[in-house]
Amino acid sequence: MTKQSSLEALAKATKQVSRGLPNLTTESKQRILREMAAVIETSTDEIRVANEKDLRAAKEKGLSSAMIDRLTLTPDRIKGMADSLREVAELPDPVGEIVETRTRPNGLKVQRMRIPLGVIGVIYESRPNVTVEATALCFYAGNGLLLRGGSEAFHSNQLLVRLLKKALESQGLTDAVNIVPTTSRETVDEMARMDEYLDVIIPRGGEGLIRRVKRVATVPVIAHYKGNCHVYIDDSADLTKARNIVINGKVQRPGVCNAVETVLIHKAIAGKLLPLLLNDLHEKGVEVRGCERTRAYSEKVLPVTDEDYATEFLDLILAVRVVDSLEEAIDHIRKYGSNHTEAIVSETPGNQDLFIKSLDSSAIMVNASTRFNDGGQLGLGAEIGISTTKLHAFGPMGVRELTTTKFVVFGEGQVRN
Amino acid sequence: MTKQSSLEALAKATKQVSRGLPNLTTESKQRILREMAAVIETSTDEIRVANEKDLRAAKEKGLSSAMIDRLTLTPDRIKGMADSLREVAELPDPVGEIVETRTRPNGLKVQRMRIPLGVIGVIYESRPNVTVEATALCFYAGNGLLLRGGSEAFHSNQLLVRLLKKALESQGLTDAVNIVPTTSRETVDEMARMDEYLDVIIPRGGEGLIRRVKRVATVPVIAHYKGNCHVYIDDSADLTKARNIVINGKVQRPGVCNAVETVLIHKAIAGKLLPLLLNDLHEKGVEVRGCERTRAYSEKVLPVTDEDYATEFLDLILAVRVVDSLEEAIDHIRKYGSNHTEAIVSETPGNQDLFIKSLDSSAIMVNASTRFNDGGQLGLGAEIGISTTKLHAFGPMGVRELTTTKFVVFGEGQVRN
Numbered sequence: 001m002t003k004q005s006s007l008e009a010l011a012k013a014t015k016q017v018s019r020g021l022p023n024l025t026t027e028s029k030q031r032i033l034r035e036m037a038a039v040i041e042t043s044t045d046e047i048r049v050a051n052e053k054d055l056r057a058a059k060e061k062g063l064s065s066a067m068i069d070r071l072t073l074t075p076d077r078i079k080g081m082a083d084s085l086r087e088v089a090e091l092p093d094p095v096g097e098i099v100e101t102r103t104r105p106n107g108l109k110v111q112r113m114r115i116p117l118g119v120i121g122v123i124y125e126s127r128p129n130v131t132v133e134a135t136a137l138c139f140y141a142g143n144g145l146l147l148r149g150g151s152e153a154f155h156s157n158q159l160l161v162r163l164l165k166k167a168l169e170s171q172g173l174t175d176a177v178n179i180v181p182t183t184s185r186e187t188v189d190e191m192a193r194m195d196e197y198l199d200v201i202i203p204r205g206g207e208g209l210i211r212r213v214k215r216v217a218t219v220p221v222i223a224h225y226k227g228n229c230h231v232y233i234d235d236s237a238d239l240t241k242a243r244n245i246v247i248n249g250k251v252q253r254p255g256v257c258n259a260v261e262t263v264l265i266h267k268a269i270a271g272k273l274l275p276l277l278l279n280d281l282h283e284k285g286v287e288v289r290g291c292e293r294t295r296a297y298s299e300k301v302l303p304v305t306d307e308d309y310a311t312e313f314l315d316l317i318l319a320v321r322v323v324d325s326l327e328e329a330i331d332h333i334r335k336y337g338s339n340h341t342e343a344i345v346s347e348t349p350g351n352q353d354l355f356i357k358s359l360d361s362s363a364i365m366v367n368a369s370t371r372f373n374d375g376g377q378l379g380l381g382a383e384i385g386i387s388t389t390k391l392h393a394f395g396p397m398g399v400r401e402l403t404t405t406k407f408v409v410f411g412e413g414q415v416r417n
Numbered sequence: 418m419t420k421q422s423s424l425e426a427l428a429k430a431t432k433q434v435s436r437g438l439p440n441l442t443t444e445s446k447q448r449i450l451r452e453m454a455a456v457i458e459t460s461t462d463e464i465r466v467a468n469e470k471d472l473r474a475a476k477e478k479g480l481s482s483a484m485i486d487r488l489t490l491t492p493d494r495i496k497g498m499a500d501s502l503r504e505v506a507e508l509p510d511p512v513g514e515i516v517e518t519r520t521r522p523n524g525l526k527v528q529r530m531r532i533p534l535g536v537i538g539v540i541y542e543s544r545p546n547v548t549v550e551a552t553a554l555c556f557y558a559g560n561g562l563l564l565r566g567g568s569e570a571f572h573s574n575q576l577l578v579r580l581l582k583k584a585l586e587s588q589g590l591t592d593a594v595n596i597v598p599t600t601s602r603e604t605v606d607e608m609a610r611m612d613e614y615l616d617v618i619i620p621r622g623g624e625g626l627i628r629r630v631k632r633v634a635t636v637p638v639i640a641h642y643k644g645n646c647h648v649y650i651d652d653s654a655d656l657t658k659a660r661n662i663v664i665n666g667k668v669q670r671p672g673v674c675n676a677v678e679t680v681l682i683h684k685a686i687a688g689k690l691l692p693l694l695l696n697d698l699h700e701k702g703v704e705v706r707g708c709e710r711t712r713a714y715s716e717k718v719l720p721v722t723d724e725d726y727a728t729e730f731l732d733l734i735l736a737v738r739v740v741d742s743l744e745e746a747i748d749h750i751r752k753y754g755s756n757h758t759e760a761i762v763s764e765t766p767g768n769q770d771l772f773i774k775s776l777d778s779s780a781i782m783v784n785a786s787t788r789f790n791d792g793g794q795l796g797l798g799a800e801i802g803i804s805t806t807k808l809h810a811f812g813p814m815g816v817r818e819l820t821t822t823k824f825v826v827f828g829e830g831q832v833r834n
Contacts, residue, residue, distance in 0.1 A: 096774075102796050108785055110795050115777060117807050151679065171478070199807050214612070214635045219638070220808045240832035248832035334436065340703050356439050356825055357513075360532060368525055368828025377833065378527050378824060379519050390534050390616050390821045391637045392809035404807045407795060408773055411785025413658035415665030416794065 008177050011197035018119050018144030026093040033089040035167035037082040046130035050159040057252030070126045081132040086135040091381045093189050094400045103149050110412040114403045116142030121191050123148045125205035128156040135164050137384050141402035144176055149390045151183035156191040192217035224321050224385040227314040227340035229370045232329040234346030234348040235268035242345040248369040251284045258341050258373040262319040264329040270322045286316045293322035298396040309336045326351050330358045339388050362395035427595050428614035434592040435536050443510040446557055450506040452584035454499040460580050461495050467576040475569055498549040506552040508798045511817045512559040526827040531820045533559030535616035538608050540565045542622035545573040552581050552594050554801050558819035561593055568600035609634035641802040643729040644674030644757035646787045649746040650831040651763030652685035657763040658784055665786040668701045672731045675758050675790045679736040681746040687739045695808030701795045703733045710739035726753045743768050747775045756805050778814035
């Protein structure tokens, strides 16, 4: 068999098994997830051996320390993966839920029933824990899963899937989770075009990967693009809230998509806020790049460029701009933003409202940190990522966002006139 | 300007205006829709003149009478378009609806708010009434709309959009609806790749058009594929219900996607049902293509092929097969179906339930005609089509399905630990 036909066979097998998943009881899905967790934990040593192979290759290739950190599976992280399986098993099971019921004048009872999407393709890069987290969420939502991991984590991912399958075997569900056995570039393109077998593809990784998948895909894609997130500080802002929210958004975990990248400050509050805020930021080691008006408050502020405004720094770097009005802040965000997360710090309900209504980002925070745009924080439980595609699921995607609904109609022989 | 850049300018202008649409009040949207209806009605003569041009060209090109019928705008159909605008104005406005509210342990109030998708691209073929219906639904849901109609209806479509814009002008919203000013093939491809401006593309037309759009698109596509719909008649079926549902599904309007194309009959009821049903069908002029066991009941039944089972006849032709069990019927539908609409006629709740759970079609009818899979019939109001894509909207897409939700989070200065 050629590589191509073997990938197709894998997708077909996944689709085949996925047909039966909607009929699994919640209890049996929970039992399987807990069994997966147990297998992962008891295989800690074996996982570390496989992971070591990946780490050695990564060091030989000279990957960055950040890449190597993302790749590394410590005993703690392995326990973390097992815990994530158990946590998903505690969530409400979305499958079969009746979302809506109405009775039509002709007596038809019309229901919307939540059903799995079918088979989900996840294409991801270096972090091997995605293998386990995606399995937990997709399986619990009743979906088949076809994984295609990055070459850096090859040995770790292949072993993890073999271990997860152990818990599926006894139920005859081995093919509910599969992983592409190679990491050649072509497998990405081939997966993206398998609309006969895959119902959606979720690419997780850099912008290059996501754009490539979108360009070639015939399967629907839910993209998780970058987060160029903003905090706007209104003239009516509470200074303490403003300072806390900016510092938390930038410093608490700068390398993630819901970290803040640009702060916009109303000119009427700049004089009171900026001396304090710039001091906070510099104390925390943040490099500030500011507009002319910002730079008047500190010599340490570097000049900002248009390119900075468009950049997701993912680092201790922050762009700061003083604006004349809320409207100017909105225009700035529309121009440079990525529809991910924006926050307003304001004590004026009318301004909060205008900000909320004028921006079409996946989450708008009012007097709260951008860092709360996260499935766990918003109460969805674990998430498979934060969608910046408006279609289907906008924002954090939890287990419910991995389902769809179909109509179920009960009649007594009704026909149409 | 080249053609390409003028299309991009059009999309950009639509995007620009769409930013303000979420802030329109329900009343002003309703007023605009009613004004559109009035303009359409008072322009009946002008519309007929433009339509005549299209009809003359169509006849010269030798288009089929079915095509010409779809293209024709009679005074009645023009009034129908005006009525569809007024009907949409009566629907509940989905924009701004708070779909969900929860309070987190840290005091954050997390809401999901319904928002427009942004700009919708509709690529369609011959029927000019789509121009008006798509405008009504997309505009009321707060979306910008970029239309790309077929060459056959060019003059009708261009005039209709000019008329619809008259009601938008006074509000400075002229660009909320635009139509591509040419019908060259390349405009389809160019639109499908404008993900900077378009949030979704809905292709309405033949399978060739839909596949083409999906292949080239980087914009998310909601496909409305064919409906190869089935009726399964269980051994416990009520004979009268079964006969009515089959006849209604095949005969009442054979040219539509929710018409029935194959009937599957449990062997235990075939002896009682088939003589009556075949008689019904032949009386109504239906050509029946049946399996060996079906053909035993009437000499007029032609032999059925595998290709017939896979065909959406859209005509007075029906495939009939006797099956050994409900499971065999499910397998048949999984093999040949198109995830559109399936019906079961059965008095056994357990069998109804297995049928419902085993098939992932957009609508499952229990003792009711497949013809009910329609936005109006299911209580959604007008529809822009019936999606066979599971993502976002599966089944009829009404005004609510043209929106998405974003998170709105209210805090009092909360930050993340």
